[in-house]
Amino acid sequence: MAKDDLPEPKRRNRTMNIADVLAGALDPVLKKRGFASRDIIAHWSVMAPKPYGEVAIPDKLNWPRGERSEEGATLVLRCIPGHALAIAHDGPKIAAAVNRYFGFVLVSTVRLSAEAFTPGSGEKSPKSIQPSQSVAAKVGAQVAEIADDDLREALRTLGHALSSRSERKGG
Structure with a gap:
């Protein structure tokens, strides 16, 4: 067919x-x-x-x-x-x-049952994102001028996550 x-x-x-x-x-x-x-x-x-x-x-x-x-x-x-x-x-x-x-x-x-029940066993733990040095430097330079520490750190984490996601997809 x-x-x-x-x-x-x-x-x-x-x-x-x-x-x-x-x-x-x-x-x-x-x-x-x-x-x-x-x-x-x-x-x-x-x-x-x-x-x-x-x-x-x-x-x-x-x-x-x-x-x-x-x-x-x-x-x-x-x-x-x-x-x-x-x-x-x-x-x-x-x-x-x-x-x-x-x-x-x-x-x-x-x-x-012989099997134990653990509440929350289906929940995923957040993965720690370890970006490459070049990605960390690039993202760090982009967010360096942001005055608010919490916002800067949140944007840095987001940048690392997005860059590692694009690396996994192959570009």
């Missing part, structure tokens, strides 16, 4: 919510983890009893083998080290809170 024979991609002449765009990619992954929807993950901090909304996160739902019954699933949580004992003790309380949120028996028991 030649490149010209490919159909033109369907265009949506409207703005879309980022959640709607990502739903197509996330839903199959969540289904493999036992979640029918994103609700339990998206609203975890609201439905979980305090402090478990901040120290734990749902990892998966394990449904009983065979026919789905009224028993509910086993909710597997990842937690911050040091909170495992409290979560194990308050498992029925956590399951009741989740069931109360949904209005039916979704979770029968709560178990802990």
Whole structure:
């Protein structure tokens, strides 16, 4: 099939919510983890009893083998080290809170995952920009006459970032 024979991609002449765009990619992954929807993950901090909304996160739902019954699933949580004992003790309380949120028996028991949960683990740390000597000299000369120290330093940092970005692109 030649490149010209490919159909033109369907265009949506409207703005879309980022959640709607990502739903197509996330839903199959969540289904493999036992979640029918994103609700339990998206609203975890609201439905979980305090402090478990901040120290734990749902990892998966394990449904009983065979026919789905009224028993509910086993909710597997990842937690911050040091909170495992409290979560194990308050498992029925956590399951009741989740069931109360949904209005039916979704979770029968709560178990802990072997993997720990570290809040902010998805956040990127800012990279330290180390410009070459020639770039540092060029940027330094351009901002040297600025009187405000904070503004001069901010512009110097911006100049280093932009120059390293253009170097990565190849010119």
